[in-house]
Amino acid sequence: MKQRPAADLSALPTYGIGPRSPTWWGTLGFMALEGTGFALAAGAYLYLALSWPQWPLGAPRPNHWPGTIVTLLLIVSLVPNHMLNRYAEQCAIMPVRIGLVVMSLLGIAPLVVRWFEFPALNIYWDTNAYGSMLWVLLGLHTTHLITDVGDTIVLTVLMFTRHGNSGRRFGDVGDNVFYWDFVVASWIPIYLLIYWTPRLG
Amino acid sequence: MSSSDLTSERDLVPQATPKGDLAPERDGPRDTGLDDATLHRWLERTWRTKPGIIGALSSVDHKVVARRYLVTAFVFLCLGGLNAVAMRIQLSGPQRGLIGPDLYNQLFTMHGVTMMFLFAVPIVQATGIYLVPLMVGTRNIAFPRLNAFSYWIYVSGGIFAWASFALSMAPDVGWFAYVPLSGPEFGPGKRADVWAQMITYTEVSSLAVAVATIVTVFKQRAPGMSLDKIPLYVWAMLVTSFVVVFAMPAVMITSTFLILDRLVGTHIFNPAEGGDALLFQHLFWFFGHPEVYIIFLPATGMVSSIISAFARRPVFGHLGLVLSLIAVGFLSFGLWVHHMFATGLPKLGASFFTASSMLIAIPNGLQIFCWLATLSDGRPVIRTPLLFVFGFVFTFVIGGLTGVMVASVPLDLQVHDTYFVVAHFHYVLIGGSVFPLLGAAYFWLPKLTGRMMSERLGRWHFWMAFIGFNAAFFPMHLVGLWGMPRRVYTYPAELGWGNINLFITAGAAVFFLSFVLFTFNMLHGALRGAPAGNNPWDAGTLEWATTSPPPSYNFARIPVVTHAEPLWAEREALPVATGLRVDARELVISTVAEARPDIREKSATPSIWPLFAAIAVGATFLYSIFTPWAVVWGALPIAITLIGWFWPKGDPEDEE
Numbered sequence: 035m036k037q038r039p040a041a042d043l044s045a046l047p048t049y050g051i052g053p054r055s056p057t058w059w060g061t062l063g064f065m066a067l068e069g070t071g072f073a074l075a076a077g078a079y080l081y082l083a084l085s086w087p088q089w090p091l092g093a094p095r096p097n098h099w100p101g102t103i104v105t106l107l108l109i110v111s112l113v114p115n116h117m118l119n120r121y122a123e124q125c126a127i128m129p130v131r132i133g134l135v136v137m138s139l140l141g142i143a144p145l146v147v148r149w150f151e152f153p154a155l156n157i158y159w160d161t162n163a164y165g166s167m168l169w170v171l172l173g174l175h176t177t178h179l180i181t182d183v184g185d186t187i188v189l190t191v192l193m194f195t196r197h198g199n200s201g202r203r204f205g206d207v208g209d210n211v212f213y214w215d216f217v218v219a220s221w222i223p224i225y226l227l228i229y230w231t232p233r234l235g
Numbered sequence: 236m237s238s239s240d241l242t243s244e245r246d247l248v249p250q251a252t253p254k255g256d257l258a259p260e261r262d263g264p265r266d267t268g269l270d271d272a273t274l275h276r277w278l279e280r281t282w283r284t285k286p287g288i289i290g291a292l293s294s295v296d297h298k299v300v301a302r303r304y305l306v307t308a309f310v311f312l313c314l315g316g317l318n319a320v321a322m323r324i325q326l327s328g329p330q331r332g333l334i335g336p337d338l339y340n341q342l343f344t345m346h347g348v349t350m351m352f353l354f355a356v357p358i359v360q361a362t363g364i365y366l367v368p369l370m371v372g373t374r375n376i377a378f379p380r381l382n383a384f385s386y387w388i389y390v391s392g393g394i395f396a397w398a399s400f401a402l403s404m405a406p407d408v409g410w411f412a413y414v415p416l417s418g419p420e421f422g423p424g425k426r427a428d429v430w431a432q433m434i435t436y437t438e439v440s441s442l443a444v445a446v447a448t449i450v451t452v453f454k455q456r457a458p459g460m461s462l463d464k465i466p467l468y469v470w471a472m473l474v475t476s477f478v479v480v481f482a483m484p485a486v487m488i489t490s491t492f493l494i495l496d497r498l499v500g501t502h503i504f505n506p507a508e509g510g511d512a513l514l515f516q517h518l519f520w521f522f523g524h525p526e527v528y529i530i531f532l533p534a535t536g537m538v539s540s541i542i543s544a545f546a547r548r549p550v551f552g553h554l555g556l557v558l559s560l561i562a563v564g565f566l567s568f569g570l571w572v573h574h575m576f577a578t579g580l581p582k583l584g585a586s587f588f589t590a591s592s593m594l595i596a597i598p599n600g601l602q603i604f605c606w607l608a609t610l611s612d613g614r615p616v617i618r619t620p621l622l623f624v625f626g627f628v629f630t631f632v633i634g635g636l637t638g639v640m641v642a643s644v645p646l647d648l649q650v651h652d653t654y655f656v657v658a659h660f661h662y663v664l665i666g667g668s669v670f671p672l673l674g675a676a677y678f679w680l681p682k683l684t685g686r687m688m689s690e691r692l693g694r695w696h697f698w699m700a701f702i703g704f705n706a707a708f709f710p711m712h713l714v715g716l717w718g719m720p721r722r723v724y725t726y727p728a729e730l731g732w733g734n735i736n737l738f739i740t741a742g743a744a745v746f747f748l749s750f751v752l753f754t755f756n757m758l759h760g761a762l763r764g765a766p767a768g769n770n771p772w773d774a775g776t777l778e779w780a781t782t783s784p785p786p787s788y789n790f791a792r793i794p795v796v797t798h799a800e801p802l803w804a805e806r807e808a809l810p811v812a813t814g815l816r817v818d819a820r821e822l823v824i825s826t827v828a829e830a831r832p833d834i835r836e837k838s839a840t841p842s843i844w845p846l847f848a849a850i851a852v853g854a855t856f857l858y859s860i861f862t863p864w865a866v867v868w869g870a871l872p873i874a875i876t877l878i879g880w881f882w883p884k885g886d887p888e889d890e891e
Contacts, residue, residue, distance in 0.1 A: 035769060035780055036808035040795045041458055043823060043832050044265055044814030050834045056377050056454045056824060063446035063480060071484040074518065078488070078503070081514055091509045125255025159501050163509035166501035170492070188878055197883040199258040200890050202837075 049201035051123060051208050061209045065216045068178065072220050075174055076227055079167045083231065090164040090232045097154040098229035104144045104151065105225050108218045111140040115214050122207040127198060130207055134190035137214065141183035148176055155228070171224050182217050186210055263818035263887065266792060274791050277817035282374065282788040285841065293841040295379035296787055297368050300386050302683065304361030307390055308354050313750070314397065315349035318342050320747055323707075327740035329728035339724035340407035341426075345400050347410025348430065351526065352437040353393045355668060359533035360444045362675065363472040365683070367448055369778035369785060370466050372457025372794045374822045375838045377450035378443075380845045380880060385443035387849030392436025395857060399429045406430035409722065411523060412493070414504040414515045419497045428497060428860035431490035435856055438483045438490075445479035448472055456830040457777065458812055458823060459796040464830075466776045466799065467543075467550060470557050471536025474564040475529055481568065482525035489518040499863050513578055520571035528567040530664060532560060534671035535602055538624050541671075541678050542606050544774035545621040546613025549800050552605035559598035559605075566595040576644050577651045585644050592642035596635060603628060618772075619693030623674030626701045630666025634659060637712070652722075655715025661708045673700065673753065680757065681771050685783040686764030692756040699749035706742025710735050775800025780809055793823050796830070819887035837888040844880035851876045 052058055083089045118133030151172060159169035189210055197203060266274055284294040294300065322342050325334040334342065368376050376382050399405045406426045408417040417427040452473045456465070465473075493515070495501040502508035504515050543550045550556060572580065572588040606628070615621065637659040641647045650656060673696075681687050714735050719726065726732055770779035780802055781790055792811035798804030815821045815835060824834035855869025883889035 035802075037792060037811045038808040039267075039792075039813045040810030041812040041832065042267070042814045043458075043793075043812050043835060044267060046814070046823075046832060046835045048260055048835050048837070050824070053827075054824070054833055056450045056836065059450045059453055060378055060381075060446055063449055067442055067446070067480045067484050070481050071488055074485050074488045074521070078492070078514055078518065081517070082503075082509065082511055085511055086509055089509075125257045127256035159495075159499065161508075163502040163505065163511075166495070166503050166510070170495065170501070170503070184874060188881070192882070197885075197890065199256055201257055202890070204255075204257070 047201075049205055051205050055205050055209075057205060057209050058212065061213055065213070069216075069220060072174065072224065075167075075171055076223060079171060079227055082163055082167060091162045093162065093164050093232075094156045095232050096156050096168065096229055100147050100151040100154045101225055101229050104147045105221065107140065107144045107147065108221055111137065111144075112215065112218060114140065115211050119208055119211040122204045122211065125201065125204045127193070130204065131190070131193050131198075134186065134193055134207065137210075138183065138187050138190050141179070141186050141214075145176075145179055145183060148172075148179065168228055171228055175221055175224050178217055178220065182210075182213055186214070258890075261887065263816045265813075266815050266817050267813045269817070271791065274817065275786070278788040278791065279786065281818060281820055282786075284787065289843060290841070292846050293383075293843045295375070295383050295839055295841050295845075297364050297376040297379060297382060298683075298785065298787075298789075300379075300382050301361050301365035303386055304357055304364060304389070307386075307393065308358035308361060311349050311353040311393055312358070315346050315354055316747060316750060318346035318349065320743065322346065323740040323743040325724060326726075327737050329726055329730070329733045329736075331725060334724060336724045337407065340722075341400060341403070341405040343722055344406045344409055344412075344430070345396070348396065348406065348433065350664075351410060351530075352433065353389075353396065355530045355664070356437070356441050356526070357389055358672065359475070359530060359668070360441055360448070362537070362672075362679075363448055363475075363533060364444060366679065366778055367451055367469055367472050368455070369682075369781065369789055370469050370776050371452060371455060371460060372777045372780075372790060372796065373451065373455040374789045374793075374820070376447050377455055378447045379839050380842055381443050382447050383842075384845035384849050384880075385440040385447075387846050388436055388443075388853060389440035391849060391853035392433050392440065392856075395436065395853075396429060396433040399426075404429060406433075411519050413519075414493065414496075414512050417493060418504055418512075419500075422497070425860055428494060431494040431497075432856050432860050434486055434490040436853065438487045439852070441479055442483050445476035445483075448476040449480070452476075453827050454824050455822060456825050457794045457796050458825055458830060458832040460825075460830045462828055463554075464796055464799045464801075466536075467539035467553065467556055467560075468533075468536035468776075470560055471532050471539070474560045475532045478525045478529050478532070478564050478567060482522045482529065485518050485522035486526075489515060489522070492518070494860070498860075513575070516575050516578065517571070520574045521568070523574065524571040525567040527660075527663065528563055531667045532563065534627070534668045534675075535560065537671045537675040537678075538606060538627060540774070540776065541620045541624050541674050542609050543800070544678070544772045545616045545618060546609050547616065548609065548613040549775070549803075550605065551608040551612060552601075553799065556602055556605050559601045562598040563595060566591065566598070570595060573642055573647070576647045589642050589644060593639060596639055599635065603632065618677075619688075619690060619697060620674040620678040622694065622697040623670045623677070626697065627666060627670040627674070630662055630670060630701075630704070634662030634664075634666050638663060650715055652720055653715035654711040654719045654721060657721055658708050658711035658715060661711075665704060665708075670700075673697075676753075676757070678772065679778075680760065681764075681767035682778060682783045682785070684761040684764070685767055686760055686762075687767050687771060688756050688760030688764055692752060692759075696749055696752045696756060699745055699752060703742050703745030703747070703749050707739050707746050708742070710739050710742075714739075770802065775803040777801055816887075840884075840886050840888045842880060844876055848873065848876035848880055 114133060114136045118137060121129040121133055155168050157165035159166050189206060284290055284296050284299055325331050364376060404425055406429050408422060408427055412427060412430045415421050452469055492503045496504055502510045504510050504512050506512055539550050539556060569591040570588060572584060573592045576585055641659060677688055677693055714732055719732055767783045769782055777794055780794060792813060795810040795812050820838040821835050822838050823832050824836040825832050851872035855865050858865035
């Protein structure tokens with residue numbers, strides 16, 4: 035088929051950040067499907083809780099303190115996270131490097147506290163369905179947390195190499211910031227469900 | 236919109252001056268002003284899949300990956316079909332001793348899981364992987380390595396299931412594997428675990444494809460292809476991908492909960508310890524009902540493409556069809572409970588789901604009327620693809636009518652678990668999806684192979700398939716109403732079901748032979764068929780603007796779109812965009828709604844790492860049916876392969 039030139043794209047930029055970039059949309063897609071998974075797991079918990087009048091099946095209440103500390107750490111981490119985002123938009127390499135180191139540490143810290151959260155549930159996964167659901171919910175979010183912290187550490191190392199000075203990499207940092215927001219946001223309903231719904235009854 | 240609007244001063248972002256600590260862009264040669272031969276040499280060098288085994292295993296070309304998907308899904312169709320033939324031979328007369336109950340349980344389970352998870356979903360997604368990038372006028376799918384990864388995961392899941400079958404370890408609990416039958420108490424051995432992990436493989440794969448498809452449609456459309464100019468098939472794949480994103484996590488949650496109950500002793504589905512068996516059904520059907528539409532919606536897109544090409548006019552009611560697709564996508568999430576009427580739900584809930592089940596017939600009916608209007612207003616040219624569309628309309632309408640019947644609780648309770656239901660869903664699935672797929676094969680295979688399939692054999696194929704299908708499945712309505720239950724390996728002679736079952740088996744044999752003929756026609760067409768040329772049907776969408784088969788880079792220059800049927804609007808010469816680099820894999824990223832060109836983005840280069848990552852992930856899944864520690868041991872190889880995948884290798888595609 036014959037062709038006639040109708041548009042010249044030679045002046046277009048070679049990268050874009052936020053919703054301009056396909057990676058941002060891909061990240062959003064994965065958030066949507068992971069969010070659906072979380073919502074369904076939370077739905078399963080509520081379904082069981084509403085099916086059994088004696089929920090939480092006579093189990094002792096979980097100790098909420100480790101979970102509360104994790105929550106506070108996660109909320110605090112949002113501040114440097116968004117500072118990092120601004121530096122990434124400015125393509126400023128040194129502040130981005132520092133920001134990523136800070137975010138890696140602020141990712142590891144809640145993971146350390148998370149270790150103490152499991153025993154603080156005061157029930158095992160195989161005691162009854164209530165225990166199973168607590169472990170499942172906490173396990174799901176922990177997997178999520180480990181994955182993103184691993185991702186952040188790899189990106190941090192990458193930004194210290196010669197590959198760091200490219201628009202594409204700064205875009206990756208922005209998407210990492212975006213995903214961390216989701217890790218924090220998805221924790222809040224799970225935190226309330228695990229530690230505060232048993233205290234309602 | 237005229238093509239000059241696309242690049243007016245107002246919209247063009249000037250080349251950003253390097254800011255911050257950004258390395259300056261190393262520019263390369265552009266396509267502007269290159270003659271066709273030189274352009275082809277450059278693009279072929281940049282985009283080709285390298286020769287040799289490593290090259291083949293590293294390919295990220297959406298057409299190569301899609302071809303692999305299509306062939307693999309077709310193999311699974313044949314295997315699932317052979318399961319069905321074996322069952323039909325066993326049921327052809329009362330008290331036949333060919334197959335015992337244990338093998339029969341594995342056969343119908345493998346038939347179901349193969350057809351649903353290894354054939355139907357992968358083949359509709361594979362068709363999209365091939366066609367969507369071509370139809371939206373881009374050079375590769377978004378996230379090409381993720382796409383390659385999804386294929387390796389899919390094929391390892393399929394091999395896992397069929398190797399288990401060969402070892403007599405196949406799941407035997409039905410394709411939906413209800414607890415408590417599949418739970419730790421009544422499902423000893425590894426069979427139910429095979430079901431659960433096979434689900435995990437195939438869902439990971441289809442979720443990955445769904446995200447890649449959504450982003451391709453949102454961000455990689457050719458300049459000018461605003462939302463109202465997106466082809467209906469692409470709309471159908473977009474809506475389907477959204478349904479996948481919100482439905483598939485449900486079945487992954489279900490299968491994960493099941494394997495936890497079986498492997499580490501959780502009690503999620505165990506009513507004795509505060510769990511609930513019905514929760515399994517809710518979670519499963521929250522996926523399971525949208526699943527039907529995941530299979531059906533792409534088929535409606537195929538039907539729209541075929542009808543407009545053969546009716547020689549754009550589809551009547553384009554906007555109405557798009558809105559119907561979206562409505563069906565939404566409503567598909569509100570019906571799941573109608574699979575559970577026999578579980579003794581509260582009356583109000585049952586009534587709600589009856590109403591919503593009937594509601595979804597409205598947008599579906601609207602689509603049928605739009606197609607009929609297109610045909611009656613156009614000048615239809617009756618060729619094999621259109622015959623299959625006629626077969627689809629006839630069969631799917633019958634399936635839809637029995638669907639409205641079983642949506643009402645009293646009738647559903649009467650025919651629940653009988654052959655009436657088997658007849659209903661085969662009419663919907665084969666009528667609604669397989670017939671359009673067969674039509675699509677005749678329609679688009681010339682694009683893949685560059686050669687036409689035989690029209691005469693095609694007509695034979697259609698009539699054999701149509702008659703064979705109806706002979707096999709229509710009598711199932713009757714035998715179901717007489718009370719024959721699903722999933723029985725035999726029945727006593729006194730019930731008088733022998734003759735009708737023999738007739739059904741004869742119909743199934745004809746249906747099976749129609750696929751043998753189809754296979755022959757495909758192979759013969761691919762090797763000996765008449766050359767197809769770029770656009771054998773004189774259709775209007777962009778996949779027909781390039782050669783058959785398309786080159787590795789799809790389009791020598793990215794088309795500029797001015798109409799929903801671009802090739803009909805621009806018969807003289809196709810408007811195209813220039814200015815892209817030819818020494819790196821550059822494609823155009825456009826804005827979501829208007830499709831204004833926005834970025835010259837680099838597409839990922841070939842890589843062997845997605846295969847390694849799939850091996851690491853697959854091995855972890857496999858190992859995890861034996862011990863929960865697999866997740867811990869598997870994490871390291873998975874992490875290593877993912878780092879290998881994402882770590883930049885110094886290509887321009889990685890750096891800029």
